[in-house]
Amino acid sequence: xAGVTQSPTHLIKTRGQQVxxxxxxxxxxxxxxxxxxxxxxxPQFIFQYYEEEERQRGNFPDRFSGHQFPNYSSELNVxxxxxxxSALYLCxxxxxxxxxxxxxxxxxxxxxx
Amino acid sequence: xxxxxxxxxxMSVQEAETVTLSCTYDTSENNYYLFWYKQPPSRQMIxxxxxxxxxxxxxxxxxxxxxxxxxxxxxxxxxxxxxxGDTAMYFCAFMRGGGTxxxxxxxxQGTILTVHP
Numbered sequence: 001x002a003g004v005t006q007s008p009t010h011l012i013k014t015r016g017q018q019v020x021x022x023x024x025x026x027x028x029x030x031x032x033x034x035x036x037x038x039x040x041x042x043p044q045f046i047f048q049y050y051e052e053e054e055r056q057r058g059n060f061p062d063r064f065s066g067h068q069f070p071n072y073s074s075e076l077n078v079x080x081x082x083x084x085x086s087a088l089y090l091c092x093x094x095x096x097x098x099x100x101x102x103x104x105x106x107x108x109x110x111x112x113x
Numbered sequence: 114x115x116x117x118x119x120x121x122x123x124m125s126v127q128e129a130e131t132v133t134l135s136c137t138y139d140t141s142e143n144n145y146y147l148f149w150y151k152q153p154p155s156r157q158m159i160x161x162x163x164x165x166x167x168x169x170x171x172x173x174x175x176x177x178x179x180x181x182x183x184x185x186x187x188x189x190x191x192x193x194x195x196x197x198g199d200t201a202m203y204f205c206a207f208m209r210g211g212g213t214x215x216x217x218x219x220x221x222q223g224t225i226l227t228v229h230p
Contacts, residue, residue, distance in 0.1 A: 043220050092218075
């Protein structure tokens with residue numbers, strides 16, 4: 001049973017560009033969350049999707065947007081990239097009853113130059 | 114807003130020994146969940162153990178156990194019989210049990226654990 005799959009694993013972009021990161025949740029999971037993890041820090045919550053809608057959002061600017069598809073997969077889009085957007089982006093999936101915890105992917109390492 | 118604090122940036126332990134990682138949190142909620150996640154160099158965050166705040170019994174998963182002190186808002190992780198594969202960054206995380214922000218994990222800063230042979 002595949003876990004959470006994220007693509008690409010690494011990405012280098014130039015300031016001002018736009019990027020799309022992709023996530024396929026664990027089989028049977030319907031809720032997807034995205035986190036940003038700066039080097040040596042704990043992950044920070046970006047937003048969560050359930051039933052193709054953004055259910056809640058962390059303290060991130062509107063440059064960060066997302067989407068969830070009918071098959072529960074998700075995309076994270078970041079516009080007008082800044083150097084400070086360089087980080088590991090983690091996708092996590094769960095069933096709607098999320099008290100049991102999340103299954104995380106291995107992340108996408110984004111470097112903005 | 115909830116906050117999670119891990120006061121030990123780095124810890125080390127000899128193989129087969131026991132180590133305890135500390136975590137404190139701040140919340141006004143009564144219904145919540147606490148988690149310990151492990152992040153090895155492979156980057157994947159792996160759930161180690163979870164605790165439901167309304168359960169007084171401390172959670173245990175094989176060599177991993179927690180000491181949950183609700184009144185003190187403390188949630189430490191004890192790793193017994195440490196193994197080389199336990200070397201990783203460990204994160205303590207908090208999640209509300211309902212209402213707004215349900216589903217949002219708030220992480221601590223992490224503790225790097227190194228197990229020496």
